[in-house]
Ligand SMILES: C[S@@+](CC[C@H](N)C(=O)[O-])C[C@H]1O[C@@H](n2cnc3c(N)ncnc32)[C@H](O)[C@@H]1O
């Protein structure tokens with residue numbers, strides 16, 4: 274097997290919200306979008322980076338001593354991870370590790386028994402997993418060769434050739450749609466949605482197992498007009514088996530401080546939508562004949 278490496282920032286075992294059954298979710302680093310609500314902001318930068326949690330720090334200076342460059346400021350840090358390794362409390366972390374296909378596979382195979390018993394498998398998420406296409410392709414091939422069910426959790430922010438090349442190797446797509454209006458999409462995520470919609474049309478022509486995932490984000494797409502437009506779009510798309518409406522949650526909240534960034538003003542004001550709001554939006558999709566669920570994905 275080739276020794277392709279990718280950058281991953283987390284592997285979550287026993288995940289119940291990223292497709293059917295019990296799953297291992299592998300998070301790949303790098304994303305061209307900057308959704309202000311993103312619960313994985315540590316995924317956006319494609320390179321390994323350090324983080325620091327003030328509330329865990331006991332001011333022991335072990336990290337300072339470990340960094341032979343005197344604890345580099347963020348811009349000069351080469352993300353070697355020595356400071357994180359020296360930290361006794363986990364306050365200093367390295368987010369993102371170059372990892373080979375074999376290493377990822379080794380982790381995945383630990384849970385094979387759970388996959389078989391529950392109808393689960395592995396989900397590749399991120400970040401935008403399609404930003405590391407060669408790595409992802411080898412992982413998908415390796416899983417296929419071992420009969421492991423695969424899901425790719427994507428916002429389809431990639432050239433169509435990349436998506437279509439990986440489609441025959443992927444058992445399930447968790448395809449994210451964030452809003453129908455291009456200008457609104459640009460405003461909320463930093464990128465337009467023309468490529469995403471085109472990718473959905475192309476994927477639907479060749480793949481029969483797409484679950485659309487639509488995050489319901491207050492102040493962004495939680496309007497009757499947007500949800501109706503998304504429901505129309507979902508009803509027109511080919512290959513869609515299910516629609517999942519994901520209520521916004523604020524689990525990103527502690528992350529900007531760790532990453533040394535500022536949260537967006539919209540994020541500070543956002544509240545999780547009420548269950549009645551979610552149910553109302555779900556009815557818009559169900560009324561168009563779509564099998565619609567509210568929640569995380571399974
Ligand atoms: C972090 S994304 C990674 C995959 C891909 N980049 C995408 O956006 O679909 C995984 C899922 O989390 C959802 N998500 C991100 N931030 C969220 C938040 N604050 N509340 C609810 N869902 C969120 C996304 O809409 C997507 O369905």
Ligand code: SF4
Nearest residue numbers: 340350352353354356
């Ligand atoms: S990751 Fe390496 S270079 Fe960066 S601050 Fe830590 S020890 Fe220094």
Ligand code: SF4
Nearest residue numbers: 330331333334336360
């Ligand atoms: S090693 Fe960890 S606990 Fe000690 S000063 Fe550095 S960040 Fe704080």
Ligand code: SF4
Nearest residue numbers: 304306308311400428
């Ligand atoms: S596309 Fe996904 S990973 Fe990228 S910023 Fe948006 S929610 Fe986060």
